[in-house]
Each structure stands twice: as C-alpha cells, then as structure tokens.
Amino acid sequence: MKILVIAAHPDDEVLGCWGTILKHKEAGDEVRIEIISAGRDDPNDQKFDVLPVKQLADLIHEYVMDFHPDIVYTHNKHDINQDHRRVYEATIIACRGAWVAQKIYAYEVATLSQAPGFTPNHYVRLPRPSIEAKIDYMWKHYQGEMKCYPHPRSSDGIMRMAQWRGMEVQSDCAEAFEVIRSIE
Numbered sequence: 001m002k003i004l005v006i007a008a009h010p011d012d013e014v015l016g017c018w019g020t021i022l023k024h025k026e027a028g029d030e031v032r033i034e035i036i037s038a039g040r041d042d043p044n045d046q047k048f049d050v051l052p053v054k055q056l057a058d059l060i061h062e063y064v065m066d067f068h069p070d071i072v073y074t075h076n077k078h079d080i081n082q083d084h085r086r087v088y089e090a091t092i093i094a095c096r097g098a099w100v101a102q103k104i105y106a107y108e109v110a111t112l113s114q115a116p117g118f119t120p121n122h123y124v125r126l127p128r129p130s131i132e133a134k135i136d137y138m139w140k141h142y143q144g145e146m147k148c149y150p151h152p153r154s155s156d157g158i159m160r161m162a163q164w165r166g167m168e169v170q171s172d173c174a175e176a177f178e179v180i181r182s183i184e
Contacts, residue, residue: 120165
C-alpha cells in the first residue's frame with residue numbers, strides 16, 4: 001500500500017500520526033511524508049494566511065498525482081491552527097474524486113487550546129514502544145518544539161494523549177482520526 005502524509009509544518013506528522021506511520025512501515029507499506037512549510041523561518045509559512053487555497057491544493061495535487069496513494073493522512077478541519085485548517089482544506093480539494101485515494105483520515109495535533117469539533121471515529125491501536133519512539137523522534141528531530149509538562153508537546157503530554165486515546169478503545173495507547181473518506 002502507498003501512504004501519503006501531508007503536514008503543514010515539520011513535527012505535525014510526528015505529533016499527528018507517527019505511531020501509525022511506524023505501523024504502516026512495519027507492514028511493508030510505502031510511506032511518503034510531504035511537509036508544506038519548513039516552519040517559522042520559512043517565508044512560505046507566513047504566506048498561509050494570504051495564499052489562495054487553490055494554490056495550496058494544486059501543490060498537494062502534484063504530490064498526490066506523483067505518488068498515487070491508497071491512503072492519505074492530513075490535518076483536521078477543527079484544528080485551532082489556521083495553517084493546519086488551510087492544509088486540510090487544500091488536501092480535500094486535491095484529493096477529490098474516488099480515484100485519488102481510497103481512504104482519507106484527518107489526524108489531531110495537540111495544542112494548548114484544542115478547538116472543539118474533532119470527533120474521532122477511527123483509531124489505530126499502538127503498543128507503548130511506538131509512542132516512546134514517537135517521543136524519541138520528537139526529541140531527536142524537533143527538540144526546539146518540545147516543552148515541559150503539562151504542555152501537550154512534552155514527553156508526558158504526548159504519552160498521556162496516546163493513553164487517553166487508547167482508553168477510548170480499550171487499548172494501552174492509540175492515535176485517533178476522523179474518517180474523511182473510506183471506500184472498500
């Protein structure tokens with residue numbers, strides 16, 4: 001299977017679905033991660049506010065057409081971060097038509113102020129070592145984004161969120177998603 005993960009900023013892919021990415025890789029799936037902006041210092045990051053969503057959608061559509069994914073993971077429409085919402089909108093536009101991807105899932109990126117509305121209806125059960133790998137990856141690659149607990153981007157915050165989502169499905173840990181499309 002081909003898996004495409006679309007993220008607005010570096011670290012969103014890890015916070016949103018790193019355990020799920022690892023599970024796909026373990027299953028032998030081909031995973032591609034496309035990050036739209038390199039972060040705060042990238043001029044593109046400052047353009048999210050004014051860039052027409054069609055321009056973002058065209059860029060994402062190029063990724064989709066180049067890779068032909070079976071599954072797409074992206075931000076959710078309820079995210080409080082405007083950049084994340086814009087990438088969600090652009091991804092949905094870029095992936096319209098059932099021939100593009102059979103499944104589209106929206107992930108959550110924990111922030112200090114969660115926007116209401118994210119209602120997970122798809123969970124990926126994960127063993128605790130997958131979440132520990134997620135935390136290790138954050139420390140190795142995005143150390144500047146890591147904070148002290150009780151911040152959601154702390155080691156404890158990431159683990160507790162995974163455990164919370166796990167409890168919702170009677171598992172040790174999990175990542176939660178909203179199903180945008182699922183064609184069998």
